[in-house]
Amino acid sequence: xxxxxxxxxxxxxxxxxxxxxxxxxxxxxxxxxxxxxxxxxxxxxxxxxxxxxxxxxxxxxxxxxxxxxxxxxxxxxxxxxxxxxxxxxxxxxxxxxxxxxxxxxxxxxxxxxxxxxxxxxxxxxxxxxxxxxxxxxxxxxxxxxxxxxxxxxxxxxxxxxxxxxxxxxxxxxxxxxxxxxxxxxxxxxxxxxxxxxxxxxxxxxxxxxxxxxxxxxxxxxxxxxxxxxxxxxxxxxxxxxxxxxxxxxxxxxxxxxxxxxxxxxxxxxxxxxxxxxxxxxxxxxxxxxxxxxxxxxxxxxxxxxxxxxxxxxxxxxxxxxxxxxxxxxxxxxxxxxxxxxxxxxxxxxxxxxxxxxxxxxxxxxxxxxxxxxx
Amino acid sequence: xxxxxxxxxxxxxxxxxxxxxxxxxxxxxxxxxxxxxxxxxxxxxxxxxxxxxxxxxxxxxxxxxxxxxxxxxxxxxxxxxxxxxxxxxxxxxxxxxxxxxxxxxxxxxxxxxxxxx
Numbered sequence: 001x002x003x004x005x006x007x008x009x010x011x012x013x014x015x016x017x018x019x020x021x022x023x024x025x026x027x028x029x030x031x032x033x034x035x036x037x038x039x040x041x042x043x044x045x046x047x048x049x050x051x052x053x054x055x056x057x058x059x060x061x062x063x064x065x066x067x068x069x070x071x072x073x074x075x076x077x078x079x080x081x082x083x084x085x086x087x088x089x090x091x092x093x094x095x096x097x098x099x100x101x102x103x104x105x106x107x108x109x110x111x112x113x114x115x116x117x118x119x120x121x122x123x124x125x126x127x128x129x130x131x132x133x134x135x136x137x138x139x140x141x142x143x144x145x146x147x148x149x150x151x152x153x154x155x156x157x158x159x160x161x162x163x164x165x166x167x168x169x170x171x172x173x174x175x176x177x178x179x180x181x182x183x184x185x186x187x188x189x190x191x192x193x194x195x196x197x198x199x200x201x202x203x204x205x206x207x208x209x210x211x212x213x214x215x216x217x218x219x220x221x222x223x224x225x226x227x228x229x230x231x232x233x234x235x236x237x238x239x240x241x242x243x244x245x246x247x248x249x250x251x252x253x254x255x256x257x258x259x260x261x262x263x264x265x266x267x268x269x270x271x272x273x274x275x276x277x278x279x280x281x282x283x284x285x286x287x288x289x290x291x292x293x294x295x296x297x298x299x300x301x302x303x304x305x306x307x308x309x310x311x312x313x314x315x316x317x318x319x320x321x322x323x324x325x326x327x328x329x330x331x332x333x334x335x336x337x338x339x340x341x342x343x344x345x346x347x348x349x350x351x352x353x354x355x356x357x358x359x360x361x362x363x364x365x366x367x368x369x370x371x372x373x374x
Numbered sequence: 375x376x377x378x379x380x381x382x383x384x385x386x387x388x389x390x391x392x393x394x395x396x397x398x399x400x401x402x403x404x405x406x407x408x409x410x411x412x413x414x415x416x417x418x419x420x421x422x423x424x425x426x427x428x429x430x431x432x433x434x435x436x437x438x439x440x441x442x443x444x445x446x447x448x449x450x451x452x453x454x455x456x457x458x459x460x461x462x463x464x465x466x467x468x469x470x471x472x473x474x475x476x477x478x479x480x481x482x483x484x485x486x487x488x489x490x491x
Contacts, residue, residue, distance in 0.1 A: 035466060100430060152430060176396070365473060368466045371409050371466075373465070374463075374466050374470060
């Protein structure tokens, strides 16, 4: 599986995830700063002033950059894992291009997107800004991204799982960026190791092989995964709730689930029935597997829940925060006591004058007369 | 008779009130295409709307074109496997009114500009 890191944040995390990760950025300097990773792809964007050295947090620039490497990138992301933040310009812009590219793939009948084979679906890890403490620019970019290209691909069902990491814990717990990236990667590795553990450990019940796992992560839903030491004497549901993954957005009502239970040697592994029952009670019979892990002293469970939610619903918090910031700005401007002259404006006249100034009206009317429609 | 006339004026005003920038641009672009003798079709329209950042999906472009067709502001003719768009006299009047009211400004069609070059 190709691991691809787009932009600053995406690149740093992808490089930690995989030594051969492909890193993409508009800036050579940014690319050189990233430690680790493999191939580096520069997406050159030029203006009349010369080559851009960054995307100025402007997704349009990121998107222009994407167009310069489109063909190459579309091949690389097939069946791959893409890391990108949604707040900045490069990650947001280039990932927008990738998503649009995926959703425009046609099959021979002209159906778009949803016919992409399971093994070719792209797994997206998106890093969302924390609306409580990050700039309004990041939040606005994320809102545009989620209501635009992300909503499109979800509607068409043409991606694999989408994991929504949030910077909330980073800010509230005051964690250094490098350490936080490490936490994201380690957390993801626990989830991604499910099929390998099935392969390498003694199977006690059922199994999740690489094909099962690929099929699961190819489903076009949001994925919330978490893991914890499981105490069979307590309710599984309460433990699941208490051990929600702090790096991810909270899971909504799941529609599919998978779990891997690892039990120490010699312990009763039938405790897995309680977990199965929990999910069956939630009306989502899970994909599961139980293995023996001799290195453990307590049972350990890794759970993944897939949930479907419209991206705009996820934005409620962002929008609320934006409204608060806008109110604060209005309040500040009111406090400046600027006295404005009262202007008497006739909007009809002004509109006509503005139209004439631009020469727009005359052009259009002349065109209509020439073609004999007026 | 006078009553019918008043009603149609009201209807026309209401129809105009429901037109957005995208409708304005589509009317303008197909008039411009006809003026230049270039066939302007739904795909060109989608590309242009995408280029000016109004929509990212073809379905939206198609629904905008269909709305204009329903209002009798454009004709859609199937010619050589292309659905070409032509502004009607009603459409021309609507475009004229939108220009006079000055609510929207013209954006260039990359398809028509490209053809010109």
